[in-house]
Amino acid sequence: MLKHRHLLLLFSLFLLTSLNEFSYAQTNELNSKIINEYDKIREIAPREKLYIHFDKSIYLPVDTIWFKGYLVNTTLNNSSAISGLIYTELINADGEVVQTLALPTILGLTWGAFPLKEETYPPGNYTFRAYTNWMQNFGDTYIFKKEIKILNLDADQQAITQNGKNASKKNITNQLTNTRNKQEIDIQFLPEGGSWIADLPQKMAFKAIDKSGKGIKINGEIFDSKQNKVTDFKSNTLGMGYFTMFPKLDETYTAKVNFQNGLATKNLPKATAKGTIIALRSSKKSDSLIITVASSLSNQPLTLIGQSRGVICFTANINANDVGRTVRITKDIFPTGVSQILLLDDKKQILNERNFFLNLNDELKVNISSSSLTYNVRDSIPIHLKVSDYLNNPVEASFSIAVTDDNQVLKDSLSENNILTYLLMTSDLKGEVENPGYYFQNQSDEIYNDLDALMLTQGWVSYNWDITKKPLLKAEKEYTxxxxxxxxxxxxxxxxxxxxxxxxxxxxxxxxxxxxxxxxxxxxxxxxxxxxxxxxxxxxxxxxxxxxxxxNEFVRAPFILPKKSYIENNEVIDSIVAQQIDAKNEVYKAALKSGISLREVKITGKKIIRGSKNLNGAGEASQTLTEENLSQIPKKSLYDALAEKVKGFREGMRRKSNIRDYFVNGDLARFIFDGVEIDFFFSPTGSPGGDEYYHFVKGFLDYYNAEDIRGIEVLSNGYSFRYKNQFMEPLDDKTYSFIEITTKTGAGPFLKKSANMYLIKPLNYGNNKVFYSPKYNSTNKKEKLPDYRSTIYWNPNVLTNVNGEADVSFFSADKKGTYTVWIEGIDTKGGLGLRRMRLTIK
The missing domain is CATH 2.60.40 (Immunoglobulin-like)
Structure with missing residues (x-):
């Protein structure tokens, strides 16, 4: 059986075996053109995908988001050689990019962290995005996205205190039920292959979603215009399914739909008189795909193509007529993942397309073991990893491992994407795929049929590209x-x-x-x-x-705010919040008993500027103007805002000179925009008059209006020490007040560029933050301060040796219950692997 690592051999495979002994030419001029075009597309516009593994998806305001990136080329799923730089972003609910990291990759691998500070990341919902510059050539298609939630512990604590844990959970459950009662549903009917042709038997797929965009279970009946029942239908739990019909021309078909606490009607698409259809039939036990092509066109040459990951797997020539043609294709000429059957006319225009999914069970075999499945609190827990390919040969591979406390972290193997579900399935489908892990559980008949319904309703795969068009954005091998x-x-x-x-x-x-x-x-x-x-x-x-x-500065990928769910949370998340609050409070109580003060001190009388680059830390300034203060004078210039709102700000003459400058009281003023000092760009020309520097600064202060500014912080006296050491070279004995200005764009002092000079502030690479995992011994094992970590262990770089083995260890925390060990990774040939294990802590 051919596997994904042999995919390139498929270029020469064009032999088809027909069920009805119809003979097809193996090669012809049109086939050669199509094959050459696919080759050119891969050469001109090769694709890459990026998957990100996180330690969890719900965080506290003081947590760190840990993640690892796997960048692969789409053809073989091995490490991409196209790009060497990955951009990762956290975007808030208003669509503002809060922070960006530009991470270099080695063999397609990278890892990083976003430490969460409450002044920068207030509680709420965020979108994590990751992509390469090259990916932007293909729109939003391959950009990785994941929703991240940062909890509001104070608000959730108040709700739970008032209602009790069970009551709070019940309230949200009732809210969910009540919303279901009121909501409407949207139903789509989608004919197989995209065409709905009269007098030809066809499969009609359907999908029903509620206002939140989630699938909703339905059933119903199809009636014609005379109210004769044609057939009935029933969806799976996610609102998807299909039925077979023989539509008539000029007939109107109506679906009468039943769903929980509601009824709906929906007209089916109108059948057309002429066209082509393709039908794909496959059973779980069969090693072949059966493809039927039917047409009402007259003697037009058609080409049937099977493609996967931008590679032609087979081609066949068919003459269009009103007699259906059926061919049998062996499944193993396709790799594991989403593939596509296309029917083209003589001008290479796509007439029909049909997506399908095959699982050849060729993923890495990942075995994880420990000396026991049960441990005590603060025990050392060893983990042994042994990995082989589908032929049982040991492999060298890179894995990331996350161990989380099930009491505080929701880890659902069905609802969350993993390296298998994302790279092999969901990244090639449109819309949200609910419970992607469900389709990889086993290969029961039910899952097989549900998977086909998913392909019929959400299939999208497309590797089309105009070969005369060159990609606009370049692939970045490194930061330049x-x-x-x-x-x-x-x-x-x-x-x-x-x-x-x-x-x-x-x-x-x-x-x-x-x-x-x-x-x-x-x-x-x-x-x-x-x-x-x-x-x-x-x-x-x-x-x-x-x-x-x-x-050539980095241009951020456009971002469209996701549609807000009709119900934002569910009862499971509420339970997780309660557990995390309990854990935090127990740590505080224990600390107080032992005389250690850990209770977070709320800063009063100090204003926090979100996104500020204040070297002293949030709120640490002599004077602070917030966005609220500046909103009172939105159209005034920054200069006027400073003169009106900052105590002591003025312009005047430097001591014992005729040079004009800016002051805060008696201190010389120096201006910092988003952490960048503008003096860095001042290049004196020696023009007479002594006001050259004054006018240089005035250009910035007049350029901005108050509405462009998020906040202003004045750093005088003791607050100026760090600034003077950072920005004054060489140090002198003058006294300075530094004015830190945080713009809404965060882009720094980017005015119209002066001739011969250009300022560029590259994206951060991060701070190489490393996960801290405590080590307990006989001395510190009995410490009174409790250890209630939610992420017990995170390691983004677990490498197996030539024998396919690796060992790691970590210490359990103090909460009794269960841990989930979640490990996933990739080998050098594109083999993907995933494994989970449950540990008990008593």
Whole structure:
């Protein structure tokens, strides 16, 4: 049986065996063109997918989101060689990007963390996105997305205190039931292959969803215009199913639908007089697919194609007529995953398409074991991992492992995507796939039929691409800074000297020359967090001249806010909230008894600016203006806002000079925009008058209005120490007040770029945060302070050796109950593996 790692052998496979001894040409000119076009598409526009494994999906405001990324090419599912940089984002419910990390990859693997601070991440629902620059060429298709919830412990604590845990759970359950009673449903009817042709027997699929977008169980009957019953139908629990009909021309068919506490009617699509259909029949036990092509067209040559992951698996030529043609295809010419049958006309236009899913059971065999399945609290727990391929050969692979407390973390193997369900199925389907793990449980007849209903209703796979069109965005192998220099005549400036000055914890300077097209590039840059760069251009003679700089900056993928669910939460999440609150409060109580104060101190009288880069920390400033303060004067310039709202802000003459400057009381004022000091970009020309710096700063203060600003913090006296050490080189004995300005865009002081100068602030790489797992011994095992971790252990980089083995260990916490050990990963050939284990803590 051919497996996914042999997929490239399928290029030469075009032999079909017919049930009715109809003979097909193996190759012809049209087939060759189609095959060549698929080859060119893979060469011009190769695809890659990205899956992210998380430790959990519900977090406390003080937690850290741990994750690992697996970047693969879609053809073989092995590590992608296209991109080397992955962008990860957290987006709030208003569609604002709160934080972005740009993570380098090695062999398609990367991992990172988002530490959650309440001033940056207030409780609510967030969307986690991950993608490469190259993926943006294909729209929203391959961008990975996951909903993340950050709990509001104070609000949830109050609700549970008032109602009790059981009452709170009951209230949400009642809310869910009442909403079901009131809601309407949406039903779609979708003919197999996309065509609904009169006088031909066809399969009609259907899907019903409620207002929240979730599938809802239905049943009903189909009637014609004379109210004669044609057939009946019944969905599965997720609202999907199909039935077979023989539609008549000019007839109107109506579905009368029953659902819980409701009735609905819906007209079926009208049948057309002419066209083509394809029907796919397959049983769980059969090793073949049976494809039937029927047509009411006259003697038009048709081409039947089977494709998977952008690779042609077979082609066949068929002459269209009113007699159905049936062919049998062996299943093992397709890889595991979503594939597609296409019917094309002589102009290569798609007439019909039919998606299907095959599971050849060729995933990695992942076995995890421990010396026992039952442990005491604060015990050392060893885990042994042994991995082989489907032929039982040991494999070297990379895995990520998350161990979570079932009392505090909801881990549902059916409802959550994993590396198998996402890369092999849901990433190739449209819409939300509910309970994706259900389809990978086993291969019962019921699951097999439900899987076919899913393919009929949510199938999407498409690798079409105009081969005359080039992708607009480049694949990034590493972080680079590149751009183009033009002269005053808007023509390229070759041999221009480009100086890159960067500042993070240290200062760095690089230089290069532009090529004949005026292009420059700085590559192999070191990993830097919260860095800023200034690019300066000098012409071939080493003079400033009048040069324009264009930098190829990162363009964020567009984001569309997801539709809000009619009911945002469910009773299971409410139970998890209660458990996490209990755990947190028990830690506080134990700490108080032992004389340790851990209770979180609420800062009063200090205003927090969301997104502020304040070096002293949130709320640590001499004066703070919030968005609410500035909303009172939205159209005033930033200069006027400072003069009106900041005590002591003024302009005046520097001591013993005729140079104008800005002051806060007697201190010289220095301005920081989103963590970037504007003095970094001041390049004096030596013009007479002494006001050059004053006008440079004034340009920024007049450019912004108050409505552009999220907050202003003034750092004077003791609050200025860190700023002076960070930004003043060399240090002097003058006193300064630093004004930290947080813009709503967070983009820093990006004004119209001055000639010869350009500021760029690259995305953060993160801080290489490592999961802390306590180690208990005879000395600290009896510590009074309780250990109530919800994520017990997280390791994103578990590597098996040549024998396919790896060992890890961790210590249990103090809550008794059960843990879920969740491990998933990939080998170098694209083999995917997943395993779960349950441990008991007593």
């Amino acid at each position: 800074i590149s751009g183009r220099i033009i002269n005053i005549m808007n023509k390229p400036s070759p041999h221009a000297k480009i100086i890159l000055l960067g500042k993070n914890k240290t200062t760095m300077m690089l230089d290069t020359l532009t090529n004949q097209n005026g292009e420059f590039v700085f590559d192999k840059l070191p990993l830097m967090d919260s860095a800023s760069f200034v690019i300066q251009a000098l012409n071939a003679k080493g003079k400033k001249g009048t040069l324009g700089i264009t930098v």
